[in-house]
Amino acid sequence: MIEAVGLTKHYGRTVAVDNLSFTVKPGRVTGFLGPNGAGKSTTMRMILGLDRPTAGQVLIDGTPYRDLRRPLTTVGALLDAKWVHPNRSARAHLRWLAKSNRLPERRVAEVLDQVGLTKVAGRRAGGFSLGMAQRLGIAAALLGDPKVLLFDEPVNGLDPEGILWIRQFMQGLAAEGRTVLVSSHLLSEMALTAQDLVVIGRGRLIAQSSTAEFVERATENTVRVRSPQLDRLRVLIEQRGHAVREDDGALVVAEATSEQIGEIAGAAGVVLHELSPQRGSLEQAFMQLTGDSVEYRTELGNGLNEIVAGTDQRLVSAGR
Numbered sequence: 001m002i003e004a005v006g007l008t009k010h011y012g013r014t015v016a017v018d019n020l021s022f023t024v025k026p027g028r029v030t031g032f033l034g035p036n037g038a039g040k041s042t043t044m045r046m047i048l049g050l051d052r053p054t055a056g057q058v059l060i061d062g063t064p065y066r067d068l069r070r071p072l073t074t075v076g077a078l079l080d081a082k083w084v085h086p087n088r089s090a091r092a093h094l095r096w097l098a099k100s101n102r103l104p105e106r107r108v109a110e111v112l113d114q115v116g117l118t119k120v121a122g123r124r125a126g127g128f129s130l131g132m133a134q135r136l137g138i139a140a141a142l143l144g145d146p147k148v149l150l151f152d153e154p155v156n157g158l159d160p161e162g163i164l165w166i167r168q169f170m171q172g173l174a175a176e177g178r179t180v181l182v183s184s185h186l187l188s189e190m191a192l193t194a195q196d197l198v199v200i201g202r203g204r205l206i207a208q209s210s211t212a213e214f215v216e217r218a219t220e221n222t223v224r225v226r227s228p229q230l231d232r233l234r235v236l237i238e239q240r241g242h243a244v245r246e247d248d249g250a251l252v253v254a255e256a257t258s259e260q261i262g263e264i265a266g267a268a269g270v271v272l273h274e275l276s277p278q279r280g281s282l283e284q285a286f287m288q289l290t291g292d293s294v295e296y297r298t299e300l301g302n303g304l305n306e307i308v309a310g311t312d313q314r315l316v317s318a319g320r
């Protein structure tokens with residue numbers, strides 16, 4: 001479990017993280033989302049004790065990082081996959097990490113096996129592809145068998161196979177009861193990977209909820225319908241009080257279910273060629289809720305107040 005309470009970080013006059021409170025639960029993959037410059041990396045660095053909060057605190061299983069007696073056995077992190085000596089083999093890199101952190105050497109073989117690098121463990125890490133380097137970074141994070149794992153942009157630049165592997169691996173770690181926090185810009189990927197979300201903008205909390213709830217609350221549910229009798233159908237639907245717009249030869253009906261539209265059509269004997277409920281995407285929900293907090297739009301408003309004005313308080317409290 002990770003608990004941030006009133007977490008704040010100033011760099012000179014820049015407020016990178018501003019009174020941020022959230023909880024990351026064990027047994028689930030939690031996506032950490034926010035536009036560029038939102039403060040995700042700064043928050044992750046504070047969780048890992050690499051940056052000192054200006055105010056507030058963040059606890060890992062109830063303890064601040066700096067008070068952990070053997071940090072790698074509590075929390076593992078992948079921040080930068082290229083952080084490895086290029087001439088060292090993968091095995092030598094992990095052995096060095098294990099030794100300097102007083103972890104048993106048998107863990108090296110175990111984690112290499114876990115991430116599928118056993119066969120190439122003797123090769124120089126500098127020659128690794130990005131996908132292999134990510135696996136090595138994950139192996140390093142797992143060395144101390146920690147209950148809490150942090151991944152900063154783990155799928156950036158990976159091919160589809162690498163992305164799928166990381167997704168399933170993170171879900172496997174969560175299924176073992178671990179706490180998994182993962183930041184990513186790839187929203188469609190996060191929609192598939194993360195059960196919960198913490199969304200921030202300009203250092204402040206925008207939403208904390210399950211992924212499904214986040215999408216549902218921030219986007220509109222519509223029904224798309226096509227018919228050779230489109231004009232007649234449109235009149236019938238509008239008579240029932242639904243807002244309708246036309247899109248590429250189809251009608252898009254707001255705030256309706258496919259059952260309702262099917263019944264309206266059926267009762268009037270109107271033939272349908274398509275009747276499909278449209279779910280909002282994580283991208284739409286994200287744009288809707290973070291639109292005001294994108295860093296380069298600063299000149300449009302008066303900074304942080306804007307985000308709070310655009311914040312859906314129900315989402316902030318949801319999932320607690």
Ligand SMILES: Nc1ncnc2c1ncn2[C@@H]1O[C@H](COP(=O)(O)OP(=O)(O)OP(=O)(O)O)[C@@H](O)[C@H]1O
Pocket residue numbers: 011014015016034035036037038039040041042043
């Ligand atoms: N060491 C630093 N010194 C000064 N300002 C910093 C420092 N680190 C971060 N910042 C500023 O703090 C804000 C948050 O940056 P941070 O890197 O945490 O955001 P992010 O959400 O990780 O962004 P991205 O998605 O682009 O990586 C930005 O305005 C950034 O310029």
